[in-house]
Amino acid sequence: MGKTRKEFSFNEKLEAVEKYLRGEGSLISIAHEYGVHHNALHQWIANYEAMGPSVLLPTRQKKRYPVALRIAAVEAYLRGEGSLRELCMKFKIRSRTQLINWIKLYNNGHIDQWEKKSQRRRIRMTKGRATTF
Template sequence: MAAEISDGGACGLHPKKGFTSYPSSLKLAAVEDYLSGEGSLDAMCRKYGISSHAVLQQWITLYNQGHRDFKTRRAQEESGMAEKKKLSYEEKLQAVLYCIGHRLDYRQASEQYKITYQQIYNWVKKYQEQGETGLLDRR
């Protein structure tokens, strides 16, 4: 079995530091080109400068699940921090029941109630384990 050769030349031998960030437009273009049969995973990685097949395959999975916006990691972190807010017990309960009523669509519930995905996920988990008392603030 032949070893795979990178187009990075001598620079490709140096270890990378940190994560590579890709613009949403590049992600979408690469996925749509691949799905329309424009080339193989390898060809798309070379064409768009994507670090590995696994990265592109992850984008394809997200795309097929309906996450077509492809927010960058930084945009997700910034929006998550901006949206986090404290809700009353009644508002938490309402958000949890909304999420459960919409087949555990955490993303939709987080957008509806202007809270983070992690907040609604944790509240639903507590509600399922402990009932309404799981949502009480015990501080």
């Protein structure tokens, strides 16, 4: 069986973050108390400090970042201007994993896909192939 991913409400996230910021426990003890991995809690804290409590609200759509911001963040990382987490806070990126993926694309020369992807439109199939059983 695969792992089940627990969804946390806004109030649970906010309570955990504020408990840590008030100094009512260590990162690991609070993460254990809420049943979340300590890296996830650390990301919630970093996002909260960079963008405020509204960033902890659940979202239905993926956040889209402008191409210029992506390039600026990746180049800042490659110049050594900070750690992944620090740059995520600086550029208001919600996840370190997102920045890591951009760095991989940038290093592999696939940066041109960012422009194409943002300009591409979905084309729906109007004709289908006839199938028989």
